[in-house]
Structure formats: structure tokens, C-alpha cells
Amino acid sequence: MNRVYNFGAGPAMLPTSVMEQARDEMLNWQGIGVSVVEISHRSKEFEVLLTETDELMRELAGLPEDFEILYMHGSAQMQFAAVPLNLLDLNPAHKAAYLETGNFAQLARKEASRFGNISIAASSEETGFDRIPAFDPASLDPDTSYVHLTSNNTIFGTRWHQFPDTGKIPLVADMTSELMSRKLNFEQFGLIFAGLQKNLGPSGMATVLVRKELLGHAMSQTPALLNYVTYQKNHSMPNTINTFAIYIMNLMLKWLRDQGGVAAIEQLNAKKAGLLYDIIDNNDFYIGSAHKDHRSHMNVTFNLADSTLDKKFLDEALVRGLYALKGHRLVGGIRASIYNAMPMEGCQELADFMKDFAKQNG
Amino acid sequence: MNRVYNFGAGPAMLPTSVMEQARDEMLNWQGIGVSVVEISHRSKEFEVLLTETDELMRELAGLPEDFEILYMHGSAQMQFAAVPLNLLDLNPAHKAAYLETGNFAQLARKEASRFGNISIAASSEETGFDRIPAFDPASLDPDTSYVHLTSNNTIFGTRWHQFPDTGKIPLVADMTSELMSRKLNFEQFGLIFAGLQKNLGPSGMATVLVRKELLGHAMSQTPALLNYVTYQKNHSMPNTINTFAIYIMNLMLKWLRDQGGVAAIEQLNAKKAGLLYDIIDNNDFYIGSAHKDHRSHMNVTFNLADSTLDKKFLDEALVRGLYALKGHRLVGGIRASIYNAMPMEGCQELADFMKDFAKQNG
Numbered sequence: 001m002n003r004v005y006n007f008g009a010g011p012a013m014l015p016t017s018v019m020e021q022a023r024d025e026m027l028n029w030q031g032i033g034v035s036v037v038e039i040s041h042r043s044k045e046f047e048v049l050l051t052e053t054d055e056l057m058r059e060l061a062g063l064p065e066d067f068e069i070l071y072m073h074g075s076a077q078m079q080f081a082a083v084p085l086n087l088l089d090l091n092p093a094h095k096a097a098y099l100e101t102g103n104f105a106q107l108a109r110k111e112a113s114r115f116g117n118i119s120i121a122a123s124s125e126e127t128g129f130d131r132i133p134a135f136d137p138a139s140l141d142p143d144t145s146y147v148h149l150t151s152n153n154t155i156f157g158t159r160w161h162q163f164p165d166t167g168k169i170p171l172v173a174d175m176t177s178e179l180m181s182r183k184l185n186f187e188q189f190g191l192i193f194a195g196l197q198k199n200l201g202p203s204g205m206a207t208v209l210v211r212k213e214l215l216g217h218a219m220s221q222t223p224a225l226l227n228y229v230t231y232q233k234n235h236s237m238p239n240t241i242n243t244f245a246i247y248i249m250n251l252m253l254k255w256l257r258d259q260g261g262v263a264a265i266e267q268l269n270a271k272k273a274g275l276l277y278d279i280i281d282n283n284d285f286y287i288g289s290a291h292k293d294h295r296s297h298m299n300v301t302f303n304l305a306d307s308t309l310d311k312k313f314l315d316e317a318l319v320r321g322l323y324a325l326k327g328h329r330l331v332g333g334i335r336a337s338i339y340n341a342m343p344m345e346g347c348q349e350l351a352d353f354m355k356d357f358a359k360q361n362g
Numbered sequence: 363m364n365r366v367y368n369f370g371a372g373p374a375m376l377p378t379s380v381m382e383q384a385r386d387e388m389l390n391w392q393g394i395g396v397s398v399v400e401i402s403h404r405s406k407e408f409e410v411l412l413t414e415t416d417e418l419m420r421e422l423a424g425l426p427e428d429f430e431i432l433y434m435h436g437s438a439q440m441q442f443a444a445v446p447l448n449l450l451d452l453n454p455a456h457k458a459a460y461l462e463t464g465n466f467a468q469l470a471r472k473e474a475s476r477f478g479n480i481s482i483a484a485s486s487e488e489t490g491f492d493r494i495p496a497f498d499p500a501s502l503d504p505d506t507s508y509v510h511l512t513s514n515n516t517i518f519g520t521r522w523h524q525f526p527d528t529g530k531i532p533l534v535a536d537m538t539s540e541l542m543s544r545k546l547n548f549e550q551f552g553l554i555f556a557g558l559q560k561n562l563g564p565s566g567m568a569t570v571l572v573r574k575e576l577l578g579h580a581m582s583q584t585p586a587l588l589n590y591v592t593y594q595k596n597h598s599m600p601n602t603i604n605t606f607a608i609y610i611m612n613l614m615l616k617w618l619r620d621q622g623g624v625a626a627i628e629q630l631n632a633k634k635a636g637l638l639y640d641i642i643d644n645n646d647f648y649i650g651s652a653h654k655d656h657r658s659h660m661n662v663t664f665n666l667a668d669s670t671l672d673k674k675f676l677d678e679a680l681v682r683g684l685y686a687l688k689g690h691r692l693v694g695g696i697r698a699s700i701y702n703a704m705p706m707e708g709c710q711e712l713a714d715f716m717k718d719f720a721k722q723n724g
Contacts, residue, residue, distance in 0.1 A: 002390075002395060003389060003390065003395050003396065004394070004395035004396060006395075006396045006400055006401070008400075008401060008402045008405075009402065010402070010602065011399060011400060011401060011402065011403065011602065011605055012400065013396060013400045014397070014399070014400055016389065019388055019389050019397055019400075020388075020389065022388055023385050023388035023389060026381055026382075026384055026385035026388065027365060027378065027381050027382065027385060028364075028365065032366070032685075033364060033365050033366035033368075033683070033685065034365065034366060034368045034375060034685065035376070035381055037373060037376070037564040037565070037610075038368055038370075038373060038374065038375045038376055038381075039368070039370060039373060039686070040370045040371065040372070040373065040686065041373065041565065043370070043686070073435045073436035073437065073440060073566065074435035074436055074440075074587055074601075075435070075601050075602045076601075077586075077587055077600070077601035077602075078435060078436075078585070078587050078601075080586070081585030081586065081587065081588075082585075085585075111585070111586055114582070114583065114585070114586075115583070195602060197602055202399040202604075202605065202606050203399070203403065203602040203603065203604055203605050203606075204435065204566045204567065204602070204603070204604030204605075204606070204607060205566065205604075220476070221476065221477070221583050223440070223443030223444075223447075223473070223476070223585070223588065224439075224442070224443065224473055224476075225436055225439055225440050225443065226443075226585065238439070239436075239437050239438075239439035240372065240373065240437045240439075240557060240559055240565040240566070241565065241566070242564075242565055242566030242567075242604070243373055243564065243565050243566075244564050244565075244566070244606050244607075245566060245606075248399075321395070323394075323395065323396065324401070324402065324405070329404075
């Protein structure tokens with residue numbers, strides 16, 4: 001079998017050109033006679049790679065100088081603890097407000113509850129997380145240390161199209177499935193974190209973009225490797241960093257630059273998603289899961305009107321090289337994850353298959 | 363340049379055959395049309411890989427059934443917090459005793475001090491960590507929750523040849539630079555942890571071998587992803603695991619099996635180290651750093667009698683394809699890290715070079 005179009009939610013497909021370069025350099029990186037995963041993170045060569053990655057990230061994201069870039073162990077969920085441990089002490093009330101839009105938002109809220117006074121500022125649980133809930137920032141207590149949201153909900157296929165203005169209260173966004181796929185106004189955020197394994201690389205690491213003025217308030221019980229300052233002071237290498245993750249992230253950022261950057265990929269992502277939503281909207285055979293106003297551009301979730309056909313749909317898709325379309329075990333149905341690395345051709349293939357399948361089985 | 367012999371302390375060289383397989387499978391793993399780093403950790407294919415890795419680990423280590431195998435985020439240093447958070451509560455006194463044999467043992471002790479009453483049971487700091495200190499387990503308070511040691515000290519080139527018998531008090535060993543390089547009697551240990559990046563794979567992950575009866579005592583302030591039970595309950599996948607690390611670890615374990623297993627590689631490691639120590643001992647040009655009775659088989663540390671020749675030594679070594687021999691910045695001098703993946707030929711090349719260099723410059 002040749003390369004397939006992989007619609008899995010993550011760890012997700014990476015561009016073939018990135019994987020080819022990783023392959024070609026696997027025994028001898030930059031002519032030094034070993035792979036990048038076999039050298040010291042303290043070597044000159046690796047330091048250069050890390051600094052270049054910072055610069056690419058800052059340039060492509062349009063990240064202001066008053067934000068720090070950190071690379072931390074443990075994917076996004078380690079941040080579910082790191083965020084409260086580092087930020088709750090910004091105000092002696094130890095309060096944070098969470099916006100519940102799905103499974104990961106809930107997990108984040110539950111983990112934070114270990115460390116302070118956590119409230120649910122808004123939730124769409126009642127409607128099965130099919131939408132982004134209404135939320136009025138004026139309802140927040142002024143002594144709230146931060147507000148947490150999940151920008152894109154991979155399981156339910158929703159996203160925050162606009163972000164709430166929380167004024168002086170720092171807004172924290174889990175952007176694991178969206179970072180570098182859409183333009184951001186960083187003025188709106190205090191901290192953004194993302195696991196790499198959707199748009200930025202392999203699994204096992206998270207990147208944290210945090211306003212410098214928020215640092216230095218970690219609780220005394222914070223493990224050193226969950227304290228942002230530990231990473232800030234050591235160029236994210238207080239201990240051995242995940243070198244493979246940085247290497248692939250570096251290649252991913254260069255690839256993104258070659259695609260025209262975030263603005264260009266954001267437009268392409270909207271087109272890719274639009275292709276699939278159009279079929280869903282113009283066909284009774286498919287039923288979209290998310291409210292139309294809050295649809296994700298990364299995870300297109302839908303059901304077959306006749307769910308007994310799900311298995312047939314998945315099996316026939318696989319035969320056409322369309323891989324991992326099964327919905328998350330919490331909700332079932334179909335999910336097409338179409339991160340930056342999914343080319344337009346992959347979405348077109350899926351769209352064609354969806355039309356054919358509906359015709360043949362409708 | 364072809365492949366070099368890489369004597370770096372870690373992330374360390376991996377066997378060329380492992381890197382070749384990783385290269386060959388980088389675009390299409392097991393014929394599924396994508397790389398192993400591009401698929402879901404929940405996929406059937408990955409679950410099979412993970413289970414096989416468990417089985418290889420258990421078989422090759424000779425690990426008894428009453429030990430759990432966990433794979434956790436964050437290299438070994440994350441364990442400096444995880445160990446006290448999970449084990450201090452074994453006794454209400456919240457006491458642990460640390461054996462200080464070097465930099466990483468000290469870091470572990472300092473991190474643990476955040477969470478309980480930590481004492482130094484023995485230390486060789488006075489003699490510059492050039493040996494393993496004398497230690498009488500009878501000196502321990504009986505209400506000590508655990509004793510921590512670092513089995514091999516990469517910076518100073520020492521190791522515990524025999525492990526102390528701590529009786530009913532669990533012995534915790536950081537074996538980052540030794541796990542799977544020497545046979546172990548697991549009866550002596552309560553918990554062993556190791557970052558992968560020396561003998562087991564790439565950086566960013568640690569494996570934890572822990573006696574099941576010690577689990578379930580984590581303090582309430584323990585972040586979910588530092589709690590051993592979270593990993594135990596979810597086959598080490600409470601969240602997205604570092605899939606690349608598991609993949610390479612799997613290949614490394616199969617390679618180790620092909621070498622004859624741990625007993626065979628332990629003998630080879632002793633021979634490799636012996637080759638270098640013989641030159642140091644039979645030549646006034648070189649001075650070994652570690653006490654002869656406590657010499658590491660993984661990190662051979664020494665100084666040139668005339669340290670002004672260090673740079674010349676390193677430069678000429680590099681020309682002969684002998685890479686990363688510089689000692690750690692804390693101690694200077696020369697360090698040859700010769701983990702499992704360093705073949706006998708690499709040590710022979712280095713030995714020949716050392717003899718030539720001494721002759722030409724002595």
C-alpha cells in the first residue's frame with residue numbers, strides 16, 4: 001500500500017515531504033554522522049536547531065516579544081496541572097473559571113480542582129457539547145486568576161470562532177488541535193498551550209506560549225518540571241528535551257512557511273472543511289454533529305442517517321485509501337480530522353467517496 | 363561523513379540496524395500506509411506494539427509478575443518528583459533517605475525536599491563524587507518511606523556494583539544509564555526508573571518498574587500524569603503516549619534480544635570498559651577519575667595528565683570518527699560513554715587512538 005490519507009484525530013498525519021526528509025536524515029543528520037535523536041541536547045548542533053525553531057514559531061505565529069515560547073514534557077494534558085500550579089497564585093483567592101465545551105475541557109477542569117477553587121463559567125454539556133456555550137465575561141468574579149477554554153473540540157467538532165474578551169483576567173487556551181492553523185490576536189490571550197501531535201509534530205511534547213508577566217507565581221508544591229520558570233531559565237532544557245519532537249516540529253514549521261504561512265493555511269483549511277460540510281448540508285444521508293455556527297475547521301464530525309451503515313462506510317473508505325475515519329468512542333459516528341497536513345486532494349477524495357457512498361446506499 | 367562512533371552521554375547512539383529499520387519504515391509502517399508516529403495511540407496496531415514492548419521488557423529484564431511496567435512522560439527527572447509524590451505517604455512520617463553519589467542524585471534529593479522530610483543517608487561529595495560512599499542500612503530510621511540511589515553516575519563515572527540491602531524499606535533506583543545493561547535481582551528493589559535515552563531509545567520518556575504493592579499511596583496534590591496509578595489503570599496511555607519513543611524502544615529491545623539478552627551484553631560491556639580502563643591504568647598519560655572499586659561500565663571518565671592537551675585530544679579523536687568525548691561541563695576532562703549500542707569495535711578504535719595519542723604527545 002502506498003501512503004494513505006489519514007483522517008485520524010492524532011497523532012495525525014504529517015506532510016509526506018517532512019517524513020521523507022526525516023527518513024533521509026535518519027542515519028546522518030547535517031553530515032555529522034549520527035541522527036538528530038542520537039546527539040546531546042547540549043550539543044551546538046541541537047542548540048542551533050532549537051533556536052531556529054523558536055524563531056520560526058515566533059515569526060509564523062506573529063508572536064509578540066512579551067510572550068515566552070516553552071517546550072514541555074507530556075503533551076497537552078500535563079498542562080492541565082501546570083496551568084493551575086503556575087497561575088492560580090496570581091490572585092490569593094486561588095480561583096479559576098473553566099468553559100466546558102467537551103471532554104478535554106472537563107478533564108482540564110477536574111485536574112485544576114486538585115489545586116484551587118475552580119468553577120464552570122459556561123457549559124454546553126446539556127446539549128451534548130454540540131455547540132460553544134453563551135458566555136458573558138462580565139459574570140466573572142474580578143478576583144479570578146484565569147479563564148480556561150479549549151479552542152477546538154476534536155471529539156465534538158466545534159470551535160470558538162471568536163474568543164471572549166476577559167479583560168484583565170488572563171485567558172488560557174488549550175489550542176492542541178488548532179495552533180498554527182488559524183491566525184490569532186495574541187492580545188486576547190495570557191497563555192496558549194498545545195500538544196504537538198496534530199499540527200506540529202509527533203506526540204509527547206507540548207508548546208506553551210505565555211505572557212512573560214504571568215510567570216514567577218508557581219505554587220511551592222509545583223514539581224520543577226511543571227514550573228514554567230524552570231523552562232524559561234533553561235531554554236526549555238532543564239533536563240533532556242524530547243529531541244525528536246523538536247526536530248519534527250522544526251521541519252513542520254518550515255513546511256508551513258513554504259505553504260505561505262498561517263494566513264494561507266487558514267484559508268485552505270476553511271476550503272477543505274467547507275467541501276465536506278457542503279456535502280453534509282446538501283444531503284439527507286449525512287447529519288452534521290455540531291451546530292452550524294460553531295463548526296470546527298479541523299475535525300468534521302457527522303453521522304450517517306442510518307447508523308447501521310457506519311461499518312460499511314468505514315470499510316469502503318479504507319479500500320479507497322481513506323484511513324481512520326471512525327468517530328471518537330464517546331460519540332461514535334464519523335470524524336474526518338483535517339489538520340494542516342491534510343492536503344486539499346485528501347478532502348476531495350473523501351468528498352467524492354461520500355457522494356458515491358450516499359448515491360449507492362441512499 | 364559515514365556513521366561515527368558517538369561517545370556522547372545521551373541522548374546516545376543507537377544501533378545502526380535500529381536506525382536503518384526506523385528509516386525504512388518512516389513513510390509506511392507495517393504496510394498501513396503511514397508512519398508509526400502518524401497513527402492514533404488507540405489504534406489496534408499501536409496497542410499491539412505497546413503490548414509486545416511490555417512482553418519484551420519483562421522477558422529480557424527477567425521482571426517478576428509483581429512488578430508493573432509503566433511508560434511516563436518527561437525523562438528521568440520527572441521521576442524526581444513522581445517518586446516522592448507516590449511513595450512518601452507509605453509512612454505517615456513522610457521520610458525518605460537519599461544516597462548522594464553525584465549531580466543527579468542531588469537533584470533528585472532537592473526535588474523530593476519539596477514534598478517531605480528528606481535526609482542524606484550517605485554522600486561522597488567530600489571526595490568530589492569519585493566513589494560510592496559507605497552506607498549502613500541499619501542507620502536508617504525504620505519509618506523511612508523509601509531509600510533513593512542513582513545506580514550509575516554518568517558525570518563522575520561511578521556505579522554501585524552491589525546494591526545495599528534496605529530490608530523492608532523499599533529501595534528506589536534511578537537506573538537511567540544502566541537499565542538493561544546489567545542483570546538485576548529485582549528482589550532488592552521497590553522501584554526502578556530510567557529515562558530511555560541511554561540504552562533504550564530516544565529522549566522524552568521514562569520507564570518505571572514498580573512493585574505493585576507500593577502503588578495507590580499518591581499524595582492528593584499529585585498531578586494525574588505524575589500518579590503511577592493513572593498509568594497503571596490505562597496501560598500507560600491516560601493521554602497520548604510518546605509513540606516514537608515506544609517504537610524505538612521496541613526495536614531496541616529486539617536488538618538486545620538478538621545480542622543474546624542482558625547477561626550477554628553485560629559481559630560485553632565489562633570487556634568494552636576493561637579495554638579502556640586497562641590503558642588508563644597502564645599509562646601515566648591518562649588518569650582515571652573514579653575510584654577503581656566503583657568504576658562505571660557505561661561512562662569511562664578520565665583526565666589527561668596534561669590538561670592543556672584536552673582540546674588536541676578531542677579534535678584528533680573527531681578526525682578519527684570518535685565523536686563527543688568531552689567530559690561533562692561540571693568536571694571537564696574526557697568521558698567515553700559506552701552504552702549497549704556502542705560496539706566493541708568502537709571501544710577498540712578509541713583504545714587504539716588513546717595509545718597513539720599518548721605515544722605522540724607523551
